[in-house]
Amino acid sequence: MLSLAHFNRKTIKGDIFGALTSTIVALPFALAFGVTSGAGASAGIYCAIITGLFASLFGGTNQQISGPNTGLTVAMVAILTSFVAQSPDNGIAAAFTVVSLAGLFQMLFGFFKLGKYFILVSYPVISGFTSGIGILIILSQIEPLFGHSLPELELSLSTLTSTNTLLGLACLAILFIWPQKYSRVVPASIIAVAGATCFYVFSGAEMPVVGAIASELPAFNMPVWESSLASEMIKSALLIATLSTLDSLMTSLTVDSITNELHDSDQELVGQGIGNIVAGLFGALPGGGATMRTVTNLRAGGTTPLSGILHALFILAIVLWAGEYTAYIPVAVLAAILTHVGISIIDWNFLKRLHQVPLFSVGLMISTMIMSVAFDLVTAVLVGVFIANLVTIRRLSDIQLDNIKLCTAKEAEHLSKPERELLEAMDDSVLLLNISGPIGFGVARGLKQSVSETDQNKTLLIDLTDARFVGITSTIAIEEIIVSYRNQGRDILLSSVCERVREDFNKLKLLDKIPAEHIFSTRLDALTYLKQRV
Template identity: 90%
Template sequence: MLLLSHFNRKTIKGDIFGALTSTIVALPFALAFGVTSGAGASAGIYCAILTGLFASLFGGTNQQISGPNTGLTVAMVAILTSFVAQSPENGIAAAFTVVSLAGLFQMLFGFFKLGKYFILVSYPVISGFTSGIGVLIILSQIEPLFGQPLPQLQWSLSELTNTLTSTNTLLGLACLLVLFVWPQKLSRVVPASIIAVAGATMFYVFSGVDMEVVGAISSELPSFNMPVWDNALASEMINSALLIATLSTLDSLMTSLTVDSITNELHDSDQELVGQGVGNIVAGLFGALPGGGATMRTVTNLRAGGTTPLSGILHALFILAIVLWAGEYTAYIPIAVLAAILTHVGISIIDWNFLKRIHQIPLFSVGLMISTMVMSVAFDLVTAVLIGVFLANLVTIRRLSEIQLDNIKLYTAKNAEHLSPAEMELLQAMDDSVLLLNISGPIGFGVARGLKQSVSESDQNKALLIDLTDANFVGVTSTIAIEEIIISYQNQGRDILLSSVCERVRNDFNKLKVLDRIAPKHIFATRLEALTYLKSNQPI
């Protein structure tokens, strides 16, 4: 949360420059995202203002600049289209209620300390997810650029020629070219998007060509809208809110990690989610798009000198000032240039670096990335992420289980080289009548089957010593597997002992009353004590 200590003479100059620079970068994108969403340019602008302001006031990343972004816009397009089709009267109001509900979910994520879990997503899933968003953005801009939506692109040669030579398409393609060729050095002074917007606007003003334009943004502040709950859309509203909350959370926390890597600081993930949640609640109440941390704008702020939340607050106020005193001039901005900007964004966020190295990457990771990308385009973003994360976690668990299985060793007097000389002497003196099950490291649920199998395949006519000298964690499933081994041995009338149970494992065992199944005299503090007991009680 913003503290008074953030206001000081040493940082305020940098914060002002950072806010001004990020404002210049943010304006074209806010307009473009607003127009593309179908809610209007003002919905994108006020998203930048409201989420930018409140996320900075209450968030946990000092330099974060928040506002509309690609994934959230794609999701909002689908939500608005679906809701209006199902409920023409309440559809739009219900869609913005979803934005506020998503903000509430984000705040709950923060309050319940879930921030750290959202960034535990494998790279192929993130790569496929962001690349899928890029493809969706490109597809969504085909109609603004070429005059026809994708399903209707069935041109004859003459129609194709007429389309490609139309003023609207030529202007859009020219702006797209500028965005790609504008030198990086100059972008630090004047962003390519500003050059494209300025050039396209001047062309429209002086050429007199009739083109579709953004339209003026009202200088009046947006009105407050009470949330609307539509029972017919209830299930879809909740699902959509979770989608928006998840996308905003991922975008915001990934941006926060980027800031950490640049500044060598550590953000507060949970506080960041609270701040973003407050921003989205307010945005929904005033008919603005949902927002989240914007990486490019945040890095721009950082590079220009922004170091405290004041930069994000000033960024929001600067955009508000421009809208109030210059909103009428958006009436001269052609839609084609905004389509070019978003097409450039879509192309840029596809993970070309991953795709270029696809022949060097393991087949499973390639399949995971491509399947996530395809599902993002063919189905929806949440389904893509959930299935991608599920598959990635399955493989991760399997690999970890294979590693953990190496920590389970069944020894006899012939192969127990790791024992101390005294322990080895005791084990050998018992003439191979004792099995030693050594469990080391953390043992999760994935190894329970292998744990039972290793014992069941051994000679169960021997006494069994379960040695936990190096075990610092045993999961519930593996604990139950150990309990089943104990019961199996006891049913056969064989001796079973435990040694070296650390405090943490002992507490976990006590919760399931596993230790109650073994006589106290068969539980030992050390492996040496257990072997000594077995030797002294060995039948003569």
């Protein structure tokens, strides 16, 4: 978040250079994302201006550069297409209302301290999700690149040799072969845009162009609530908020790894949320942290939020004084830029190592990628996260079951010598259930099963000496064991219940189901009591 401390002589020079360099990188992408979204080039440009400005003013990552990006653009294409088809009169206004609503959700994520949870998504899900977005971007650029949509596309000689296609393929080749060492000075995207524009101006060839951007600030649009689209608007807003959050926080983590600093995830979500609220009100695309532009800013010397603010102001200045010149930029070059982006964000590194990765991770990645393309991004993420979490819970439960020992005197190696002697003296008439470490709801079934499979004619001592957390589900499982023993007239005892576990037990009044004289402070006290009874 910007403060007066960020205005100092030591950093301002680097911030200016970082802002200038990231502006050069951002302009072609902002134009390309705007055109691809169907909302127009200005929607992408003003997204870069608005989200870049407000995320830097109120965000929690000093060097973050925000703006339109791949996943958000793909989602916005689907939202605009769907809303306009369902409501021709209010569809576009409703779509941009979704952007503001998404910003509100992001702010709530930040206020409720949810930032840390968004970066816990498993890698195969993220890999499949981003790869699916890459494929969607490539598919979306077939028509502007070849002049025909995918179902109608025939790669005939006439198609491949059309001026528009040849120009697009040439620009795509430049993006791939431009040396990396030169990209730090002049990005390949700028070379491609400049070359394609010069070709269009001097050749006189007829081809689709971007069109001029009005040299004026965008108009304010009141939010529109379309009742027939209500559920879809909320669902779409949550998708936009989630995508923007993931992009922003992943970029923030990249910044942390480069600078050895720690960003404020929740403050970052508040800043991004404010940016998206304002973006929706002015008909701009939703935005989020942009990794490539942020890293460019860092490498050029940007160190404070001032670099992001200047980045937004530089783009605004270019639009206001040179927006008319976008009328000479061919659409084919923007299609080439986005095709290059789509190819680049596919996780080729993971795909190359599929034969080395566990089968479950391979299946999760591939299925998430296919669902992203075949269905929608929301379904892909929800299903992927759900499956990944189920498997993770199962694995953790298996590990936690190792913390539960159901043993007789012969097996109680973890006891102290006096405790073992007491247990041995009772001639295996006492069964010890030792619970150590945290146990969650996934362990509950295994806990009940392990007890039910033993000889229930013995007295049961549930020992919680090493347990520091017992969830509600596991509390219920323990309660069922207690009730079962009590109903059959057998004794059951508890020992070493710490304060935190006692709070969980008290919520369900579990301790009321055991006589007070059967609850002991230590395991030794419980065993001494049992020995005296025997």
